[in-house]
Amino acid sequence: MVTGTLYGVGVGPGAPDLVTLRAARLIGGAAVIAYPTLAGGDSFARSIVAGMIPAGAEEIRIDVPMTEARAPAQAAYDDGAARIAERLEAGADVVCLCEGDPLFYGSFMYLMARLAAGYRVEVVPGVASPAACAAAARRPLAARNEGLAVIPATLPEEALEARIGAVESAVVMKLGRHLGKVRRVTDRLGLTGRAVYVARASLPDEVVCPLAEAPAIAPYFSMVLVTRGDDPWL
């Protein structure tokens, strides 16, 4: 029997109509759907495309424990990959749902690393959150010969300052309780005035505001854009 194909499918930032035609076709025709969930919660990726999943589709939930240690998550991916492999061996295609783009901070990479040697893997790129946040804020991410840095807010304050200060345009992700630190850094760099905070881009409760007016603690789906803005001569 021919083995199935594993599809890593980006479903975009949140609005169901920001899914690509290819992703919608694959999801709409899927016999087996897989997705990670964090600490037993719901899957945001699944919620985006809930209306497109066929009624009879089998669902493989990969519950990833929320721990600092790597081993429990690795064991969860091992187990998830084994369950996916079982369906691929039986000749079924498996559509793995991924928020945003599968290979941009996505957990699909852990499944791909375990399965790519043995099975056909196809990745369907999706609309990533920086593009969605730039659209929400109507600010160019990068123009002409500017560099763009995607920077995790989890970095130490000095590293954050060095990276934001060294680049024309920056996207600061993974904010959470690090937002105050980001704000101190942009204050010192004199960049707070051109920094925008965006949360839940493309969703009904989207927030766009100057960084100076951002809440003290940010939700997971949020970022700060430190970009040139709308200079027509960029």
Add this chain to the structure above:
Amino acid sequence: MVTGTLYGVGVGPGAPDLVTLRAARLIGGAAVIAYPTLAGGDSFARSIVAGMIPAGAEEIRIDVPMTEARAPAQAAYDDGAARIAERLEAGADVVCLCEGDPLFYGSFMYLMARLAAGYRVEVVPGVASPAACAAAARRPLAARNEGLAVIPATLPEEALEARIGAVESAVVMKLGRHLGKVRRVTDRLGLTGRAVYVARASLPDEVVCPLAEAPAIAPYFSMVLVTRGDDPWL
């Protein structure tokens, strides 16, 4: 009369089915479509969605001259914005087509800068080329707490080396005749072995190969990914 809305619509990296559902709906219902063309050539963005454009749609071509000087391009955007404004004033919506994502190195930002103060502007984010290249190469762009730098190959060699050497994961764009320089830099940094060259991602003539095997001169739609690869312990 109520003025129309300007939509900046990302049409993705090249494959027509990597257009989002929202973009397809807007294009399929458009009375007026606008797009820039470079030096009188065809529009790649238009070619991606040619099959979705309604038969009777009016098309506004904005021909941008290819010059080093900024003024001729600025004049072309002034003129294009004026023609778009005329249609918006008449109450028509205008759908502006953009390769990839409108605000990621897209020329839509020049039109938006000219029109956002006077008219309603909505940006529809699209699948950007780094996500498409990562999908083609099946390599994670960024994992966990890694930073990702998008770097124009047009930078001087020393700046290129400093930026690529300072970050966990890099996407080097705008290659063209700069590919040899990029290769010298990754050689010196000991990174050529984990660098991948991708051209025309998602198109039928897509190329994915190790940087060491890349052609001497790269086409416009190409980039080099210098990423960690597929380490399952990332």
